[in-house]
Amino acid sequence: MGKVGWRLISVGNCARAPSVRFELSSFALLTRYLKETSSESGTTTAAEEESMWVIDAGDNMMGRLMEESWCGLEGLRRLKGIFITHLHGDHVFGLPSLLSAVKRAGGKQKVTIIGPSGMRKWLNPALWVGAPDLGVRYRILELQYTPYWTRNWNFHPSESGYKIVSMSDDGKWDLSEYIGTDHFEVKAAPLRHGIPSLGFVFQKPGRKLVVLGDTCDSSAVESIGKDCDVLVHEATFTKSEAQIAQRAKHSTAEMAGNFAKKIGAKTLLLTHFSSRWLKDNQQETFDGVRLSLEDPVSGLTLRNVQKINPYHGLTVILNEAKEAFGSESLYAASRNLEIEL
Amino acid sequence: MGKVGWRLISVGNCARAPSVRFELSSFALLTRYLKETSSESGTTTAAEEESMWVIDAGDNMMGRLMEESWCGLEGLRRLKGIFITHLHGDHVFGLPSLLSAVKRAGGKQKVTIIGPSGMRKWLNPALWVGAPDLGVRYRILELQYTPYWTRNWNFHPSESGYKIVSMSDDGKWDLSEYIGTDHFEVKAAPLRHGIPSLGFVFQKPGRKLVVLGDTCDSSAVESIGKDCDVLVHEATFTKSEAQIAQRAKHSTAEMAGNFAKKIGAKTLLLTHFSSRWLKDNQQETFDGVRLSLEDPVSGLTLRNVQKINPYHGLTVILNEAKEAFGSESLYAASRNLEIEL
Numbered sequence: 295m296g297k298v299g300w301r302l303i304s305v306g307n308c309a310r311a312p313s314v315r316f317e318l319s320s321f322a323l324l325t326r327y328l329k330e331t332s333s334e335s336g337t338t339t340a341a342e343e344e345s346m347w348v349i350d351a352g353d354n355m356m357g358r359l360m361e362e363s364w365c366g367l368e369g370l371r372r373l374k375g376i377f378i379t380h381l382h383g384d385h386v387f388g389l390p391s392l393l394s395a396v397k398r399a400g401g402k403q404k405v406t407i408i409g410p411s412g413m414r415k416w417l418n419p420a421l422w423v424g425a426p427d428l429g430v431r432y433r434i435l436e437l438q439y440t441p442y443w444t445r446n447w448n449f450h451p452s453e454s455g456y457k458i459v460s461m462s463d464d465g466k467w468d469l470s471e472y473i474g475t476d477h478f479e480v481k482a483a484p485l486r487h488g489i490p491s492l493g494f495v496f497q498k499p500g501r502k503l504v505v506l507g508d509t510c511d512s513s514a515v516e517s518i519g520k521d522c523d524v525l526v527h528e529a530t531f532t533k534s535e536a537q538i539a540q541r542a543k544h545s546t547a548e549m550a551g552n553f554a555k556k557i558g559a560k561t562l563l564l565t566h567f568s569s570r571w572l573k574d575n576q577q578e579t580f581d582g583v584r585l586s587l588e589d590p591v592s593g594l595t596l597r598n599v600q601k602i603n604p605y606h607g608l609t610v611i612l613n614e615a616k617e618a619f620g621s622e623s624l625y626a627a628s629r630n631l632e633i634e635l
Numbered sequence: 636m637g638k639v640g641w642r643l644i645s646v647g648n649c650a651r652a653p654s655v656r657f658e659l660s661s662f663a664l665l666t667r668y669l670k671e672t673s674s675e676s677g678t679t680t681a682a683e684e685e686s687m688w689v690i691d692a693g694d695n696m697m698g699r700l701m702e703e704s705w706c707g708l709e710g711l712r713r714l715k716g717i718f719i720t721h722l723h724g725d726h727v728f729g730l731p732s733l734l735s736a737v738k739r740a741g742g743k744q745k746v747t748i749i750g751p752s753g754m755r756k757w758l759n760p761a762l763w764v765g766a767p768d769l770g771v772r773y774r775i776l777e778l779q780y781t782p783y784w785t786r787n788w789n790f791h792p793s794e795s796g797y798k799i800v801s802m803s804d805d806g807k808w809d810l811s812e813y814i815g816t817d818h819f820e821v822k823a824a825p826l827r828h829g830i831p832s833l834g835f836v837f838q839k840p841g842r843k844l845v846v847l848g849d850t851c852d853s854s855a856v857e858s859i860g861k862d863c864d865v866l867v868h869e870a871t872f873t874k875s876e877a878q879i880a881q882r883a884k885h886s887t888a889e890m891a892g893n894f895a896k897k898i899g900a901k902t903l904l905l906t907h908f909s910s911r912w913l914k915d916n917q918q919e920t921f922d923g924v925r926l927s928l929e930d931p932v933s934g935l936t937l938r939n940v941q942k943i944n945p946y947h948g949l950t951v952i953l954n955e956a957k958e959a960f961g962s963e964s965l966y967a968a969s970r971n972l973e974i975e976l
Binding site: 354356390412422 | 698729731753
């Protein structure tokens with residue numbers, strides 16, 4: 295990606311279900327910048343600074359990150375922030391282990407955790423009991439959504455800050471001042487799901503990335519997500535399962551395509567596939583050939599793109615989304631699929 | 636193992652550390668019995684009943700269980716109880732995911748969770764937030780150890796019971812009445828470690844199995860563990876690291892051997908190896924040849940026994956334990972090593 299830029303990498307694409315390769319829907323965003331330092335003599339030197347941001351952290355997120363050459367121990371030392379879209383177990387139960395690993399990987403940084411109200415209620419007791427000697431500082435930002443989980447647990451000795459961020463008058467949260475970098479901005483908007491769920495919008499000059507949590511109605515993201523380069527959207531069910539989707543407050547592939555079209559997304563990345571489609575392992579789903587390509591619509595470079603096996607049910611999901619989107623620029627978030635931004 | 640019997644299976648042997656194959660120290664105990672049912676006409680039929688008991692549940696315990704042919708979805712439906720030796724994250728952070736998987740595997744059973752005081756303090760908030768729709772009933776038994784974590788969180792809608800079990804006058808806990816089977820007995824005794832830690836003794840006619848949590852002093856187990864067939868003992872450090880072991884309140888391999896000798900254990904199974912020894916993957920540690928054998932001392936049948944590669948540092952651990960134990964009947968708990976009891 296050259297000297298500076300972003301890499302959005304899929305770390306899993308499953309909705310929760312017990313399966314052999316339990317790769318729950320989650321992403322890593324690697325950001326690289328030149329950091330300029332001025333010496334007393336007036337000379338300026340620039341060094342690369344790479345940070346890792348994680349979006350959702352279900353069971354074994356740490357193990358999955360450790361498996362990858364782009365992360366490993368070094369990656370954990372660069373982990374700056376964790377964005378949690380919502381508090382269902384398949385998106386958060388790996389959080390205590392991930393945090394516990396940072397010190398053991400040699401990390402000394404402070405980690406910021408951003409998500410809906412209620413995180414602290416269970417994360418602090420979990421860390422108190424399971425990791426009293428956590429060894430890295432963390433800061434929790436809870437986005438106040440509804441009067442949901444208001445009661446909080448004791449302060450943890452490693453907790454270096456706790457803040458409840460109220461919604462702005464426009465119904466969004468502006469998180470830019472909390473992420474400790476002026477290289478990009480982050481906003482969040484509420485999604486409709488069984489419990490409070492969030493969509494995050496990451497923006498830097500010339501690039502916009504939108505990552506949505508589980509949702510059955512994302513209209514609040516529209517204004518801040520408009521004309522994004524990449525939209526990550528769940529596609530748990532097919533059109534024929536629309537009633538199940540409605541009950542479970544999830545999206546069909548068609549809904550994902552419609553929303554991508556509505557906000558003018560250039561590229562749509564689908565994830566959070568039901569175990570109905572993914573069966574027990576991803577080898578059966580994808581053809582295993584990893585392609586690098588330049589997307590003809592968005593002009594973005596993608597790596598590790600895999601085709602879905604033509605006989606596999608997941609093609610239905612992709613086709614329904616494509617028809618609604620009215621564009622060919624869409625992909626299933628197979629493990630390690632990477633988009634340069 | 637014939638129609639009835641026990642299988643103790645290693646599901647991991649690592650002390651906590653971020654590594655590629657993060658297989659944290661834990662075991663499954665599969666018990667199989669003939670269950671007799673009398674019909675009204677007076678005829679008696681016998682059917683096999685298999686149960687799974689898990690000892691410790693660090694990150695990705697569910698994923699590791701799902702990988703194995705002896706467990707899978709069916710195994711989760713037979714999960715009856717979870718024994719937690721102590722509350723450090725590498726022994727408990729996989730518990731919420733494991734419990735959440737039971738219903739999704741089609742399980743309808745009640746799961747009993749047995750461990751030191753303090754479990755409920757974080758497990759209930761974790762399940763409240765991450766799995767409000769857990770779908771299986773669970774019961775927590777907390778062994779009151781010291782006036783440790785006394786404050787408890789709200790009742791979870793799936794929680795079908797909560798009991799604080801006090802220590803008997805002899806300084807042990809008798810758990811037999813709580814495990815819902817009269818096929819075997821379970822007792823526990825306190826171990827010395829950084830936080831309260833437990834040793835469990837499983838006993839049936841003619842067989843005794845002792846599984847210890849992290850420990851630097853297990854003398855309280857001696858009376859109830861005496862002459863056991865199998866002792867599972869941590870061996871985190873070597874003799875030359877005795878000072879580190881003392882500070883961390885862990886055992887050296889020599890301490891494990893000494894204790895096995897002291898209580899007259901027939902077979903010693905070593906686990907919880909430091910990442911100093913295990914490096915990043917177990918392929919380098921073990922030779923990959925899986926043997927079935929009958930142990931000449933205990934007469935027990937073992938399966939999937941792997942030799943440690945001769946040049947590998949873990950041989951030091953094994954040799955030091957062997958010398959102290961004064962017996963050849965000891966093994967490293969490589970993944971899937973299985974002992975028939």
